[in-house]
Amino acid sequence: MKIGLEIHVALPTKTKLFCRCLNQDNEVPNLNICPICMGFPGSKPMLNREALRISLSITRALKCKTNDRVSFVRKIYFYPDLPKSYQITQLYEPSGFDGEVNITGKTIRIRRIQLEEDPAKILREKNYSLLDFNRSGVPLVEIVTEPDIYSEDEAHEFLYELRSLLYYQGIDIDREMKADLNISLADERVEVKNITGIKNLMDAARYEIKRQSLLIEGGRQVLKETRSYDESRKITETSREKESDEEYGFIYEPDLTEYYSIDVNIPVPIIARHIAHELSVSYGFNLKTLSELIYFDKDSLRLVEYAKNKYDSQSIINLLEILKRFDCTSIKDKVFDALMDLLKRKIDITKETIIKLEKGMQIESVYSSPERIDEIIRAFLQKNTDMVEKYKKDRKVYDFMVGSITKNFGLQSKLVSERLSIVLKDIIDNN
Amino acid sequence: MTETIEEFASVDKPPSYYEKLNRDINELNNRLHAFNLLSKIDRGVPFSVKDNICVNGVESTAGSPILKGYIPPFDATVVEKIKQASFSFIGKTSMDEFGFGTFGINCDTPAKNPFDEERVAGGSSSGAAVATAILKHHIAIAESTGGSISAPAAFCGVVGFTPTYGAVSRYGLIDYANSLDKIGVMARNSSDLRYAFDIIRGTDDYDSTCTNRAIENFSTNKLTVIKELVENVDSEILEPFNSLLDTLKGQGYSVEYKSLEILKQSIPAYYIISMAEASTNLAKYTGFKYGHKNMEFTENYNLFFTNSRTAFGTEAKRRVILGTFVRSASVKNRYYFKALNIRNTIIAALKETLKDSLIISPTMPVFTPKFSEVKELTPVQNYSMDAITIPPNLSGLPHMSFPYTYLNGMPVGAQIVTDHFNDYALISFLEAWEKSFKPKFKYNIGAI
Structure with missing residues (x-):
């Protein structure tokens, strides 16, 4: 079995990719719009440098190579949600290529990471459709893997690792993620397009594994096709799309210049997997427990870094587990020390204790007797x-x-x- | 525009002047079709805007029926700047549809040459050139992709100035080919030109390709004539051009001759790049957000878009088809990418020549044609008319067409090219030329 993924995540920038409209969900349709994200004749795109920075930062976290000069292209196709009838995306000099994500015992190669604009949202009604351009021009990063995932478990672990990497780039992948799933148990590749969310992606993968296994067991052929995932019925279905490669007629986006990646200041990316591994080797942390604590919690990671030379690893883990239970990992170092002291003296820590310590009210409450x-x-x-x-x-x-x-x-x-x-x-x- | 600015901006003119100006323009417009819209004239120096440049609240169609009714909710950056400098907007000027043309005939009502109304005004900035040729005090904001400022300026006997690509913001320009489009100025003299250029140039937060590089004025007395630019010029144009060179030699210029073989590839390279880009720019005209509205909602969206696009003119359709072809996957290397490489080679070759000289040539290879003659031309013959204006346009080099003589009552223009961001050298050249040559005009509307 071979699985390859194409994952789209929205970037947490203040404004959209090519204009100054706010990049935020809005319940009122067509509120965050302007001539640029509506594609009005005469308007021009202006690149949001912060979006470029985040895309290059993700590129680095996923150990991709980067071109010295990053460029954009026009991808031309006609669809009602695409205001210019072309999407500005990357092709020839993308933000990243040839990267990797490590999972247990193997490496999943990353083929490409590209920065692009989201089209508008189509709201389908019974006899008509509505368009909401609030989403038009929102910055997206598309992460394309090689077909290196060979099992459901590997897919699961890869997504877990990827989510952590993106979490440390400020991206909440659970909020909105779209994926295309390429999966083949036999010779022919089946593509399941436009799956929303990790849970649906895994469900779709499981369904396809079962469907294709049954076909193969029954001596039948798996057809090369594009399918779609029905969330409510938890099944994939044939979509009536042509199988020929689409002709997008890419050309360089002449309204944007080239951008020098070296001009973009990118801090060393935080890779929780590596950090957990190093800490367990150097300080004797239990790898599994530590990983669970820090993979999606930068505050816990900060406290571990703060405490690793002061306290023994088991005490740190014990206290962090308590903090996590109370959803209180974003405490000050001083409070952490005070709590460590309480823990040492076997004094019960309650959520109230932590809150009071945070507020500097410790004297009366904690040590009043x-x-x-x-x-x-x-x-x-x-x-x-x-x-x-x-x-x-x-x-x-x-x-x-x-x-x-x-x-x-x-x-x-x-x-x-x-x-x-x-x-x-x-x-x-x-x- | 030093003198004229003072004349209009500081001296309190009675409103009757503007009423007269408005009346005169209206009257002439009926014959020459230079303007496709006239606003109420306020105070200030009049300026017109080519119809592919957005003016807030004013219909901007880029000469295309598909944009009929498009009223942009914003000013192009150049329009904003020139309005702030107290100029008074008087109207949009007619043009070939989306700039697709050399003679101004690819539109509903082609502008006529004010020197002979049987002859073309040139294109695609036809209205801008006509307006400059008929109005005494006026600045025309025009645009060139492959020669759309030089060609009509030469045919109408005015100065047509195309700045370095990136010196003037394109924000608000309805795109033809974004990597080639340049907003420029038409005027009657160097002082108006310099004044307008100083207002419109400069960096813009809304155009990434617009830079804040300083504009230089490295003058030189060396002129270069490139064989490939003059070899296909009609003899009736070449003769006066050679006299011009003699005159310039008499004024202290030296003239050198040189061959640049690579320039023979500039027409195909230009048309491949410009059509490839144009075909993507025209993709957005799908008939439901602005301009021409397709009200047939019964079909699926593919048919809906197809039907909407029947509103394009013939030349626009031709360029969409050719442009889509040259960027398609199977031939892209042979056309699109090859053309990009040729462009780079041409830029390097021209820059080498421009290191220590200006390139001079006739602007157009033919005498101002009649409408009846132009109609006989095939598309390829049509495109070859741009042979001299394309190399500087393809290279983003600043260039200028200026009138230098009259043949049978018609003005004739020459084109001068300099290196990137050395735009002032062209204006300095014109200042020197004006000392020995005074242009003539048939109309002087606005003269008091």
Whole structure:
């Protein structure tokens, strides 16, 4: 079995690809439109540099090669949702080519990554259709794989990896993703076009695997054809499309110049798979658990990076799992430390604790009981026995001790001051 | 436009002047078809706009029935700039449909040459040239893809200036061939030309191909005549052109002769690229968003689009078919890509020559033809009329046609070319030329 995918994702830019209309969902049709995304005669496209930057960044995350000069083409076809009757896309010098995504034990090759504009949305009614141009000109990236996926599991893992890579490029692939699925169990390739969402893509793949297996088992031929996926019935059906290669008559887009990829500043991409692997080797994290925590959570990843040299890996994982459960991974480092301390002392962490710590309200709530504060002070003094000795000689050290404890544990100095004298007296008296 | 600007902008003219101007233009328009729309004339120096350049709220059809009724909701960048400079928009000027033509005849009502109404005005910016030839104080915003400014300027005896590709924003231009289209100016003299060019040039946030590169004025006394540009010129045109060279030599210019074989390929390269691009630009005219509306909604969308496109004129249809062919997958390498390579070779060859000289030639290879003569030409004969104007246009090089003599009462123009972004050298050349040559006009509407 061979599967190849063509995946379209919308880029999270403020404005559209070639005009200054907002790139956002709008319930009111035809609100985010202008002469450019409507293709009015006289209008010209102007490239959104941020969209180009994101496309090149994805290219890098997927280990693609990039041309020094990136160019655009016109892809000409007639359809009511295409205002200029051509789509501005990439062909000869795309944003990326020859890349790869690693999954367990193998590599899925990426053939091409191209930046292009989305057409308008067609709303089909019974006897007529309506057009909504809010989507016209929204930047898309199309990611085309080689037919390197050989099983359902591999498809699943590839999509999981891809989603994580794109997540770290700021793209929510779950929000809107469209895919074309090329799948062949026998010699002939079947293409299932325009599948929306990962779940439907996997369902369509499963259906095709079953359908084609049954045909082969029954000694029948799998036909080379284009099919479509029916979400409600969870089946694929033959679409009445011609099988000949379509003639798009591509030419260079002469309204856009060439863009030098070297001029675009791209930070090193975050590849969660690699990071998880390195951390597990260097710090002893459990690979599977760590991966689950950081694949789709940049805050967790940040906390792991922050904590990896301070705490042992299992404690970090334990705390992160708690934070994740409360949906609280975006906390400050200081709060993380405070929580780590609570965890160490086996004090229960509740969502309320975290929220209060975040708001700087820890004193009253978390450490309000004099016994708890005494406990903290004793622990502190045990570590700093020299301070007690100094105190014995010079009572002026008292204020300094209050300050240190207050700062280290985020307590209120008044409370510390009250309890410290009692604890000190107790320690000195008992020695 | 120093003198004329002062005359109109600072001196308080009575409104009756504009009323008279309006009346005069209307009257002449009935005969010459230069304008296809006239707005109310306000105060300020009059300027006209070729019909393929958008003016907010004014029907802009690019001379095509398929755009009938298209009223753009925005000004082209050049129009915006020139309006801000207190010029007064007086109307859209007629043209060959989408710029497809050399004689101005590919439209409903072809403009007539003001020097002889049996003869063509030239194209595709026919109305712009006629308007410049009949109005005393006026700037015409025109556009050239393969010679659409030079040709009519030569036939109508005015100055036609086509700037470097990228020096003037194309935003708001209804595209013919985007990699070749250039907005330029027609005027009667160098000062008007310089004034208008300084207003319209410069970078634009709405056109990526428009640059902010400085425009230079590297002058030279060396003129080059290229064999391939003059060898097919009619002898009745070549004779006065040789006299022009003698006159220029007398004024201190040196003249060199040179052969550039590659220029023989400029007509096919130009027509392949321009038609390939034009056929994609014309794809958007599907008859349901603007312009010509197809109200037959009973068929499927493919038939609907096909039927809508019957509104194109013959030349437009020819270019859609040829342009679609040359970019189709099976022949693209033989035509489209090859033409792109030839263009690069031609640019390099011309730039080499232009390093230290200006290229001079007649503008048109023939004497201003009559309408009856033009009708007899085959498409290929028609296209060959652009042989001299195509090389600079294909290369995006700044060039200018200027009147230099009169033959049997008709003006004759010569074309001068300089290197990219050295546009001012052309205007400087014209300033020098004006010292010894005063153009004549049959009409001087607006003269007081």
